[in-house]
Amino acid sequence: MAASWRYKLNMTSLIVLRRLTTQRLIGPQFATPADAVSFFGAVQGQDLLPAMWALGLRVRDATEALIEQATFDRQLVRTWPLRNTVHFVAPADIRWMLELSAPRALKENARQRELGLDEATFAQARRIIDHALRDGQPQPRQVLRQALDDAGVSTEGQRGIHILGRLAQEGLICMGPRAGKQPTFVLIDAWIPPAKPLTRDEALAELARRYFISHGPATIQDYIWWCGLAAAEARAGLEMVKSQLAHETIGKQVYWFDPATNVGDIAPSPVAHLLPFLDEYVVAYKDRGAIAPPAYNKLVDSGNIIFHQPILIEGRMVGIWTRKLNKDSVVISTQYFRPLAADEEDALRAAGQRYGTFLGLTAEFAPPQFVDSSRSLP
Incomplete structure (x- = not known):
């Protein structure tokens, strides 16, 4: 393991x-977006642009155009x-995953009622x-909403997206490629x-x-949260494959992971990442304490770090970031939870340049801000 790793190599830092x-945020990356999605099984994608950056972080030489082209080429489905x-x-x-998860999800969707x-x-x-959609051509969401309204099925408020989501979970439709900035839908078959x-x-x-394999080390509680299956079914799935996994017990928790994971050749310290909204590195775990102490929730206006884009230094959250797109540049605004060392600042700027390359824009940083000093860090 590289001697320059900044954090003391205790159990928490080894999990990180x-x-x-x-998750391929360090080390070898995937050759294509399709390879990345297949490896993870499912990559959170409710907000398309951040979801494309989540793939871009893990795919070699990725650009936003490359990820979007993969949706046009039907290599990825949302x-x-x-x-x-x-x-x-x-x-x-898509089909076996829907057949597995949809019955429980549909039964428990109180919002539809x-x-x-x-x-x-x-x-x-x-x-x-x-x-x-019978002619096979992708249709924008607004066209489908209008068809429903014209036939007497109201799409007022949130009804429209819940109708489309329900039909997607049933396996009738899925999202197609964007039409301009608008999502489209197609018949799955x-x-x-x-x-x-x-x-x-x-x-x-x-x-x-x-x-x-793609998220470990993780606990069964993390998996139950991520998959949304009944706890008994999630445990049954783990039982079927645990002979293929390694595990370590830390405290009272058992962490399962790919035994082939090699952490011996890591990038020199420090390593910085500008993670997108709801990245798998954050959202895929019920317990996010290894990434950020629970007290960090008090440092953001929403009261929950999951609703913000994290700045990571060596896998741990040190702040949040937002972006503003200009004609030829992207301006990255940062808010730090603690001061950064000079080499950490350099690493963060390298991460910003990578994001700019992904977008095909020049990356610029606004002057950093710091968390309100009246809020106490853990």
Whole structure:
């Protein structure tokens, strides 16, 4: 292990180092966006532009245009496979993943009932959307909303997106490539070729294997949170694949991970990352204490760091960032939770330049701000 690693190599820092390596934030990267998504199983993607940067961080020589082209080429699909939330998935995985997770997700979606969406409404919407997409061409969301409204199915407020999400979870539709800045939808069977089906046990095992191989070290509680399955099914999936995994017990928690993960050849310290909103490195774990102490939630206006874009130094959160796009540049604004050393500042600027290259823009940094001194750090 590189002697220049900044943090003391205790159990927490080893968890962080393994996760950085496993998630390909350091070390070898993926050759294509499709390789990255297939490896992870599902990559959170409800906000498209940050989700593309999440892939860009892990794909060699990636640009935003490269990621977007992969959606046009049908190498990536965005839909609602887990936790009633949009993710990127590989085309070969979309059907078995929906079959595994959708029944529980649909049963527990109280928000649909609050919006007055019942089975009769969904049946009518299903016929309307199927007809609107029958020619196989992607249609913008607004076109589908208008078709529903014209047929007497109101899309007022949040009803429209919940109808489309429900039909996606049923396996009728998924998101297609963007039309300008607008999302489009397509019929899954017209857009994605058939793939080998999995039995439920095969699917339980495969989802568990993908998660722990791509996100470990992680606990069963982390996995239950990420997959959204019933706890008993999540545990059954882990039981089927645990012989393929390594594990370590830290305190009272058992952490599972890929035994092939090599943390021996890491980048020189320090390593900085500008993570996007809801990156898998943050959102995929129920316990985020290895990344940021719970007290850090008090340092952000929302009260929850998960709703902000983290600045990482060697895998640990040291602040948050936002961006502003200009014609030829992206201006990165930062707010630090602690002062940065000179070499950390250099690493952060390198991370910013990488983001600019991803966008095809020059990266500029606004003067940094610091957390309100009246808030106490842990």
